[in-house]
Amino acid sequence: MSEETAKAAEKSFDYDRVETLLQEFLHKKGVMVPILQKIQAEFGYLPRPAMEYVAKRLRIPVSKVFGVATFYAQFHLHPRGKNIVRVCRGTACHVRGVSKVAEKMQEILGVGVGQTTEDMNFTYEEVACIGACGLAPVMMINDQTYGKLTPEKLKGILKNY
Amino acid sequence: MYERHILICAGTGCISSGTREVKEALENELIKHNLQDKVRIILSGCHGFCEKGPIFIVYPEDIFYCEVKAEDMPELVEEYLVKGNIVERLLYKDPTTAGTVTSHEEIPFYSRQKRQVLRNCGVIDPENIDEYIIRGGYIGLKKALGMEPLEIVNTVKSSGLRGRGGAGFPTGMKWEFAHRSPGDKKYVVCNADEGDPGAFMDRSVLEGDPHAVLEGLIIAGRAIGSDEAYIYVRAEYPLAVRRLRTAIAQAEEYGLIGQNILNSGANFKINIKEGAGAFVCGEETALLASIEGERGMPRPRPPFPAVKGLWGKPTCINNVETLANVPLILRNGADWYSAVGTEGSKGTKIFALTGKVNNTGLCEVPMGISLREIVFDIGGGIRGGKKYKAVQIGGPSGGCIPESLLDLPVDFDSLTAAGAMMGSGGMVVMDEDTCMVDLARYFLSFTQRESCGKCTPCREGTKRMLEILERITRGKGEPEDIPRLEKLAVAVKDSSLCGLGQTAPNPVLTTLRYFRDEYEAHIFDRRCPAGLCRDLLTYYIDAEVCTGCRSCVKACPAEAISGEKKEPHAIDEAKCISCGACFDRCKFGAVKTK
Ligand SMILES: Cc1cc2nc3c(=O)[nH]c(=O)nc-3n(C[C@H](O)[C@H](O)[C@H](O)COP(=O)(O)O)c2cc1C
Ligand code: FES
Numbered sequence: 001m002s003e004e005t006a007k008a009a010e011k012s013f014d015y016d017r018v019e020t021l022l023q024e025f026l027h028k029k030g031v032m033v034p035i036l037q038k039i040q041a042e043f044g045y046l047p048r049p050a051m052e053y054v055a056k057r058l059r060i061p062v063s064k065v066f067g068v069a070t071f072y073a074q075f076h077l078h079p080r081g082k083n084i085v086r087v088c089r090g091t092a093c094h095v096r097g098v099s100k101v102a103e104k105m106q107e108i109l110g111v112g113v114g115q116t117t118e119d120m121n122f123t124y125e126e127v128a129c130i131g132a133c134g135l136a137p138v139m140m141i142n143d144q145t146y147g148k149l150t151p152e153k154l155k156g157i158l159k160n161y
Numbered sequence: 162m163y164e165r166h167i168l169i170c171a172g173t174g175c176i177s178s179g180t181r182e183v184k185e186a187l188e189n190e191l192i193k194h195n196l197q198d199k200v201r202i203i204l205s206g207c208h209g210f211c212e213k214g215p216i217f218i219v220y221p222e223d224i225f226y227c228e229v230k231a232e233d234m235p236e237l238v239e240e241y242l243v244k245g246n247i248v249e250r251l252l253y254k255d256p257t258t259a260g261t262v263t264s265h266e267e268i269p270f271y272s273r274q275k276r277q278v279l280r281n282c283g284v285i286d287p288e289n290i291d292e293y294i295i296r297g298g299y300i301g302l303k304k305a306l307g308m309e310p311l312e313i314v315n316t317v318k319s320s321g322l323r324g325r326g327g328a329g330f331p332t333g334m335k336w337e338f339a340h341r342s343p344g345d346k347k348y349v350v351c352n353a354d355e356g357d358p359g360a361f362m363d364r365s366v367l368e369g370d371p372h373a374v375l376e377g378l379i380i381a382g383r384a385i386g387s388d389e390a391y392i393y394v395r396a397e398y399p400l401a402v403r404r405l406r407t408a409i410a411q412a413e414e415y416g417l418i419g420q421n422i423l424n425s426g427a428n429f430k431i432n433i434k435e436g437a438g439a440f441v442c443g444e445e446t447a448l449l450a451s452i453e454g455e456r457g458m459p460r461p462r463p464p465f466p467a468v469k470g471l472w473g474k475p476t477c478i479n480n481v482e483t484l485a486n487v488p489l490i491l492r493n494g495a496d497w498y499s500a501v502g503t504e505g506s507k508g509t510k511i512f513a514l515t516g517k518v519n520n521t522g523l524c525e526v527p528m529g530i531s532l533r534e535i536v537f538d539i540g541g542g543i544r545g546g547k548k549y550k551a552v553q554i555g556g557p558s559g560g561c562i563p564e565s566l567l568d569l570p571v572d573f574d575s576l577t578a579a580g581a582m583m584g585s586g587g588m589v590v591m592d593e594d595t596c597m598v599d600l601a602r603y604f605l606s607f608t609q610r611e612s613c614g615k616c617t618p619c620r621e622g623t624k625r626m627l628e629i630l631e632r633i634t635r636g637k638g639e640p641e642d643i644p645r646l647e648k649l650a651v652a653v654k655d656s657s658l659c660g661l662g663q664t665a666p667n668p669v670l671t672t673l674r675y676f677r678d679e680y681e682a683h684i685f686d687r688r689c690p691a692g693l694c695r696d697l698l699t700y701y702i703d704a705e706v707c708t709g710c711r712s713c714v715k716a717c718p719a720e721a722i723s724g725e726k727k728e729p730h731a732i733d734e735a736k737c738i739s740c741g742a743c744f745d746r747c748k749f750g751a752v753k754t755k
Binding site: 032151 | 359451516523
């Protein structure tokens with residue numbers, strides 16, 4: 001984002017939405033992670049102005065908020081697609097050949113890890129174990145888990161989204 | 162009055178295999194046959210046999226159907242529920258005898274297990290506290306409330322229970338430290354972060370029997386003198402979080418948590434914290450930092466959490482499975498508990514058996530059982546009749562056990578002596594097609610990515626080790642790479658701040674110890690014995706099998722394949738870039754590697 005568009009985004013940002021979310025957390029301890037989780041649930045990602053606002057309200061440096069946001073895999077600093085594809089790169093899936101599935105998926109979507117398709121329909125991510133290792137190789141699309149995958153099955157599954 | 166109960170597994174594995182669709186179809190069929198008031202459908206927790214899901218059991222007869230689909234419901238209801246004829250094709254077939262079995266107790270996958278901690282998983286409705294209570298739930302807590310805290314500590318101590326979260330620290334001793342630690346505010350924490358990629362036993366316990374964990378937690382609180390608990394659970398486990406919340410609400414309603422629990426005068430509160438996706442947060446001091454809302458970075462110990470933990474207060478941290486063992490010990494006594502297991506490791510252990518075995522899933526076995534029994538009897542041997550190569554135990558902190566050690570008793574001390582580690586209990590089976598160098602590279606890439614970056618040996622050391630391993634798997638290994646790896650491994654192990662770095666070299670060290678020849682083949686012969694490392698493969702076309710369809714010619718990006726239509730094709734090795742496109746494209750299996 002260029003300097004100007006960033007400034008524009010800041011101006012038009014709806015700070016009230018963040019303020020509402022913050023209410024239940026003010027004057028409590030250990031709230032940084034839950035606050036960011038709430039903001040992400042509301043916006044789908046962590047907008048920069050929102051994080052700056054949180055820092056201001058909690059009277060802590062912005063770097064501290066950024067530090068927490070970038071530490072955990074769960075937080076995203078950019079808008080994500082409508083559907084989130086998460087391919088498992090855990091051990092069980094690795095041993096049962098998930099690499100080929102992951103490659104094929106990236107080829108079909110035309111994006112790499114952490115990227116979103118141009119039409120904003122899919123974001124491609126990789127995770128370490130979904131906890132359905134018995135069905136390896138596994139992926140999730142949103143909350144739905146798909147097991148026993150092969151590269152050939154992917155196109156058919158994606159059609160539903 | 163219901164005549165029959167049907168349990169359908171609603172663990173994560175079975176749901177992805179179609180539990181919801183099966184349930185819907187079953188409901189429709191029951192209504193069609195006017196059976197909806199006679200048959201009760203229960204969605205249960207994980208049965209462990211995820212490979213064969215969805216699992217579908219009919220009680221009281223105990224008929225075990227597996228891999229059922231929504232389309233099977235009309236036949237199942239009509240034939241079995243109405244007419245009483247067993248639907249043979251949906252029964253479990255024993256792969257060794259090819260016979261079918263009707264009851265799950267006859268299936269070797271179950272009959273060789275000792276399901277103590279998992280006794281309720283797949284049997285009760287996890288969202289109904291009464292079902293837990295009917296099966297003896299909260300009796301342990303009741304007993305504990307009538308005991309002096311130190312008496313509870315001593316009972317757990319003499320049971321011999323050791324922590325199931327990885328390190329195997331004696332639980333009673335940990336409780337004693339926290340008990341003796343001065344302070345009016347103390348915390349108990351349940352570690353449900355389960356970060357080991359390839360393990361899901363904590364998930365299944367939380368989803369299938371959440372009250373067992375709560376009961377253990379309340380007992381721990383009583384023992385150390387704490388009135389508040391945190392459960393730190395991965396946000397990747399939404400179902401577990403939901404079931405825990407339901408269980409907590411029910412326990413509050415029954416007066417098992419809250420103010421003056423069971424009129425004992427004691428109070429207890431349980432909070433849930435959702436993790437945010439960082440492997441290192443499973444480490445206890447990092448976990449505490451994460452609960453406090455910070456970046457989850459480990460802190461040096463001492464001071465240990467038992468002295469200075471959450472918000473500086475004495476804190477006792479235990480794993481999910483550890484806590485789920487506790488109610489059994491209180492209810493049945495320490496002697497009952499320690500009757501199972503080996504000298505140094507008492508009770509049972511749950512393993513997540515995955516990889517190239519026939520029966521993947523969760524199994525609970527007595528400590529001391531041999532690896533061979535787990536892989537070949539419970540696991541049903543290697544898939545597709547291939548040859549066993551190794552079992553990887555303990556995840557990124559663990560190691561690989563070769564065939565020569567298959568008779569090793571599985572307990573804390575024997576595994577450590579073999580260079581592996583009990584870890585959380587992930588057990589990934591590998592066959593001849595798995596490349597051990599690639600596996601070591603895989604684990605290092607995991608730990609390198611998850612290293613929090615606080616201490617230098619772990620941050621830099623894992624990175625350098627990974628570079629070497631990547632080089633070897635790409636066919637660019639140097640003769641000095643093996644000694645380099647060994648030297649780095651020892652340095653990282655000895656000087657890292659927390660368990661992540663201290664154990665990260667284990668997968669490399671054990672593969673070097675037991676599969677050194679594979680490293681040497683990669684480095685000196687530029688060959689991958691398992692045929693997995695792409696850059697080291699030579700592709701050729703088997704002229705006998707090739708039909709001359711030209712699809713590989715079109716697929717090749719390097720124009721390295723030549724040949725006329727209906728004539729066998731050939732690959733020009735000089736032009737081939739080993740991308741494998743022809744291999745993937747050929748429908749006849751004519752493209753081979755050497
Ligand atoms: C990198 C790292 C990751 C860990 N991950 C987990 C985990 O996911 N779950 C767990 O229970 N223990 C984990 N542990 C072990 C904990 O630090 C701690 O020993 C354990 O929770 C103590 O409980 P226990 O005594 O009941 O085993 C991890 C340790 C390290 C060093
Ligand atoms: S390793 Fe892929 S689901 Fe566990």
